[in-house]
Amino acid sequence: MSRSYLEKILRARVYDVARETPLDFASRLSARLGTPIWLKREDMQSVFSFKLRGAYNKIYNLPEKKKRQGVIAASAGNHAQGVALAGKRLGVPALIVMPTTTPPIKVQTVRNLGAKIILHGDSYDDAYEHARTLVKEKGLTFVHPFDDPDVIAGQGTVATEVLRQHEEPIEAVFIPVGGGGLIAGMAAYIKRVRPEIKIIGVEPEDTPTLHHALQAGRRVSLKQIGLFADGVAVRQIGKETFKLARDLVDEVVLVTTDEICAAIKDIYDDTRSVAEPAGALGIAGIKKYLQKKKNRNKPGSLISVLSGANINFDRLRHVSERAELGEQREALFAVEIPERPGSFLSFCRLLGKRNVTEFNYRYFDDKRAHVFCGIELSDGSEERDNIIERLQGRGFGVTDLTDNETAKLHIRYMVGGHAPQVKNERLYRFVFPERPGALLDFLSGLTRGWNISLFHYRNHGAAYGRVLVGVQLNKAEAGEFRDYLRELGYRYHEETGNPAYQLFAGAG
Structure with missing residues (x-):
C-alpha cells in the first residue's frame, strides 16, 4: 500500500497554495532536554495550518465537471480555511458547513477566502451530517478532512520536505493525530524512504482515537472527546x-492538557510563535517520550x-x-494552619525564598484555617515532596492538589465567601514590586498583632504583585494601621466599601 502512496x-499538487515551511532547530528546548529537537513549521502556511495541502x-x-458543480466541506477551523483557499485559487465554488458555535472570527476568515457558509447545529457532527445531506441535494463533491487518498497524499508532502531538509540521523517524528490524515500521509512516505525512522503519533489523553483503535485492532468510536485540542x-x-x-x-x-499547555x-520560548493546542502535541509527546526512554x-x-x-486569543x-x-x-x-496571628508568616518562612504563585485564605473559625497556595x-516532583515533608514536620496539615483537576479548574477561584463571625474587618488592595520573596x-511587616481574616494573592508574572487583604481592626487600631501603611510605602487602596466585596465576601 505504501508504494502506491509514495507515488x-x-x-501531489500542493505548491500552488502551500509553501515549503522551514524546519527550525529548537535551541532552548534541545539544550534543556539534552537532545536535538526540530520543529516543522506548518504554522507558517498562509492559513496557519497544514490543512491546505490535502484540500x-x-x-x-477532481474532474472538470465536478469542479464546475462545486465542493462542500464540514469544518469549524483549519480544514474550512484550506478548502476555501483551494476553491478560490482553482475557481471552484466552495460551500462550508460550520457549527453555530464556531467563533465569529473563524467564520469571517473563511468568508474572506471566498467560500459560502452555512451555520448548522451545535457540533461538528451536526455540521458533517448536514453537509452529507447537501452533497445529494446539490450534487456537490464532499472534501473529507482526512479520510481520502488525495487528502492523505497532500498531507504527506510535509514528510518529503522534512527528509530533504534533514539528512542527518532522525530517531523519530512526532505527529499530532485527529482523524489521521497527517500521520497516515507522512508515515507512508517516511517508512518507504527511511524505514528506520520511528513514526510516533501524539494524542490528548481525553481523545485517544488512534491509541484505542490500535489497542483494539479495529476502529473504535469514542463516547466522549476532549475539546481543548479542538484541532x-x-x-x-x-x-x-x-x-x-x-x-x-x-x-x-x-498527553494531558497541562502538558500541552507547557x-x-x-x-x-524558542520561536516567539503561539501554537494552537493540537499544534503543540508533538512537543508534548517528545517530552513524554524522553521521560520514558532515558537509555x-x-x-x-x-x-x-x-x-x-x-x-483563540481568549484561550491564552x-x-x-x-x-x-x-x-x-x-x-x-491545601495547607491547614492554626488560626492565630503570625501563622501566615511562619508558613511563608518555611517556604523560604521560593516564589509563591498563589495564596488564598478566608477566615472561617477561631481554631484553624485552610490556605490554598501555589x-x-x-x-519537579522531588522538590514538591520535600516541601510537603518540611511543612508536615512543622505540624502543618498538607494536601497535594497539583493533579486535582477540580481544584485547578474551579476551587482555586472559589476560596472565600462570607464570614459572618468576623467583626471589624477592613479590606485593602496592595501593589508591590514583584520579586522572589516579595x-x-x-x-x-504585618506582625504587630493585627489579625488577617482574608488574603488573596496571585503571581501573574507581571512586574507588580497584587494582594487583597482583610484585617480585623477596631477604631483605635484603624488609625495605627493607616500609619503603618504610610511607613510600608506600598501603593494601596481601601476596598471596604466595594460592592463586589460586600456582595460576595463581606464580613459580619
Whole structure:
C-alpha cells in the first residue's frame, strides 16, 4: 500500500497554495532536554495550518465537471480555511458547513477566502451530517478532512520536505493525530524512504482515537472527546487512515492538557510563535517520550510537526495558568494552619525564598484555617515532596492538589465567601514590586498583632504583585494601621466599601 502512496505523494499538487515551511532547530528546548529537537513549521502556511495541502490536492484532482458543480466541506477551523483557499485559487465554488458555535472570527476568515457558509447545529457532527445531506441535494463533491487518498497524499508532502531538509540521523517524528490524515500521509512516505525512522503519533489523553483503535485492532468510536485540542477532536479515526496507521505507526503517546499547555510555552520560548493546542502535541509527546526512554541507543534528532497556530486569543490565559503545572514548575497545596496571628508568616518562612504563585485564605473559625497556595518549583516532583515533608514536620496539615483537576479548574477561584463571625474587618488592595520573596517581605511587616481574616494573592508574572487583604481592626487600631501603611510605602487602596466585596465576601 505504501508504494502506491509514495507515488501519490510525489505527484501531489500542493505548491500552488502551500509553501515549503522551514524546519527550525529548537535551541532552548534541545539544550534543556539534552537532545536535538526540530520543529516543522506548518504554522507558517498562509492559513496557519497544514490543512491546505490535502484540500488543494483533492480539489485539483477532481474532474472538470465536478469542479464546475462545486465542493462542500464540514469544518469549524483549519480544514474550512484550506478548502476555501483551494476553491478560490482553482475557481471552484466552495460551500462550508460550520457549527453555530464556531467563533465569529473563524467564520469571517473563511468568508474572506471566498467560500459560502452555512451555520448548522451545535457540533461538528451536526455540521458533517448536514453537509452529507447537501452533497445529494446539490450534487456537490464532499472534501473529507482526512479520510481520502488525495487528502492523505497532500498531507504527506510535509514528510518529503522534512527528509530533504534533514539528512542527518532522525530517531523519530512526532505527529499530532485527529482523524489521521497527517500521520497516515507522512508515515507512508517516511517508512518507504527511511524505514528506520520511528513514526510516533501524539494524542490528548481525553481523545485517544488512534491509541484505542490500535489497542483494539479495529476502529473504535469514542463516547466522549476532549475539546481543548479542538484541532484533533475526532471521535473515530478514518477507515483509510487507520489502514495505513495500523501498519506504519510505531507508537502513540498520550498527553494531558497541562502538558500541552507547557508545550505551547516551550514553542513560544524558542520561536516567539503561539501554537494552537493540537499544534503543540508533538512537543508534548517528545517530552513524554524522553521521560520514558532515558537509555536510548544511538539517538538521533527528534522532529515535531507544529501543525497549526489557529488559537483563540481568549484561550491564552488558560494556557498560561496551566503551563507551569504541565512543566512541573508549580505545585498546588491545601495547607491547614492554626488560626492565630503570625501563622501566615511562619508558613511563608518555611517556604523560604521560593516564589509563591498563589495564596488564598478566608477566615472561617477561631481554631484553624485552610490556605490554598501555589508554589513555584525548580526541580519537579522531588522538590514538591520535600516541601510537603518540611511543612508536615512543622505540624502543618498538607494536601497535594497539583493533579486535582477540580481544584485547578474551579476551587482555586472559589476560596472565600462570607464570614459572618468576623467583626471589624477592613479590606485593602496592595501593589508591590514583584520579586522572589516579595510575599514573605510583605507579610513580615504585618506582625504587630493585627489579625488577617482574608488574603488573596496571585503571581501573574507581571512586574507588580497584587494582594487583597482583610484585617480585623477596631477604631483605635484603624488609625495605627493607616500609619503603618504610610511607613510600608506600598501603593494601596481601601476596598471596604466595594460592592463586589460586600456582595460576595463581606464580613459580619
